Amino acid sequence: MKKNLKITFLGTGTSLGVPEIGCVCEVCTSTDMKNKRLRPSVLVESEEISILIDTTPDLRIQALKYKVNRINAILYTHQHADHIYGLDDIRRFNYLQKSSIPCYGNEKTIKVIMNSFSYILKNDKRFEYFLPKIDFHTINNKFHIGDIEIIPVEVLHGGLSILGFRIGNFAYLTDCNKIPESSRKFLYGLDVLVLDALRKKSHIAHFNLSEAVSEAGLISADRAFFTHISHDLEHNTINKQLPENIKLAYDGLVVEL
Ligand SMILES: [Zn+2]
Ligand SMILES: [Zn+2]
Ligand SMILES: [Zn+2]
Structure with missing residues (x-):
């Protein structure tokens, strides 16, 4: 698949964000904007499709700051x-797009999201306009969103098996401390990791x-x-201090491939 993709980093911080509350x-x-990090998320866009990876608690701010006006799917x-905790902000996209939005994740993730946002699932017509409209999908294998192929890539995050994603020659592997051998076959020939x-x-x-530097060296994007x-x-x-082709991302960074 050869597609032009545009990746926008909506947030590059850890769970506490940077600055941390009360830290000096x-x-x-720092006054350098590259040291200000919202919670981690990226927007992946082709000409036709706009895919959001994760809905952070900063989603509303991220959408306003980086002019995200359309989301066709959430991974x-x-x-x-x-x-996950920005999911409720999807309501604006439901309104703008006049449609529900498909969300994809592994079984455990979808289960926890459905529990955490159980009010979404109440099919109560009275509150129709106040609830996010989401279609949940459990994924194990590769699938398509429009004409874009998405390959889920299993990675280990402490004791938890979670998903990274390969989209064309781009791969997003957040929250991990081990990449199983079985996942490496999905990570060959990347332009951007x-x-x-x-x-x-x-x-x-x-x-x-x-x-991370040695893993990036092994994957060799x-x-x-x-x-x-x-x-x-x-x-x-x-x-x-980092090699020429390996850098820290920052909020607002746009990478095209
Ligand atoms: Zn995290
Ligand atoms: Zn600090
Ligand atoms: Zn995590």
Whole structure:
């Protein structure tokens, strides 16, 4: 599949965002906009289709800031709070597009979202205009949204098996600390890889910076960008230390392929 894709980073921060509430460290007090990180999400656009990966608690702000005016589908990586709790903001897109929006995730993720947002599923006509309209789909294998092929890629996030996604020659692997051998076949020949890199110290559920650099080296995409970044990593300082084709992403970064 050869498609032109435009990737917009709507958020590149860890679950607390950067700055963290009440923190006075160098990164949290930095005036450089590249050190300000909303919760992690990307928008993937082709000419016809606009796909949102995860609905963060910052979704409304992200949509306003980066002029996201259309969402044809939502892909969920997993059920953690920093990846799902903006789902209610989908109401505006339902209104603008006059349609419900399909959401895709693995079985566990869809189950947790349906529990967390159980009011959405109440088919109560009285509240029709106040509820997000979502069609939930459980996915295991590759599928299509319009003419775009989506390949779910299983990665490990601590003890949890979650999904990354390959779309054309782009792959988005947030929240992971291990890529199973069985998933590597989906990661050959990438133009752009996005990978989790939380901080310098190791973590039980996320790659740290040095692990992310070696994983990116193994996957060997033309270019790699790191996301889900904490206040431990100052944008310019770290970017100067990274190889030429591997960089920290930042909110608002647009990558075309
Ligand atoms: Zn997360
Ligand atoms: Zn801080
Ligand atoms: Zn997570």
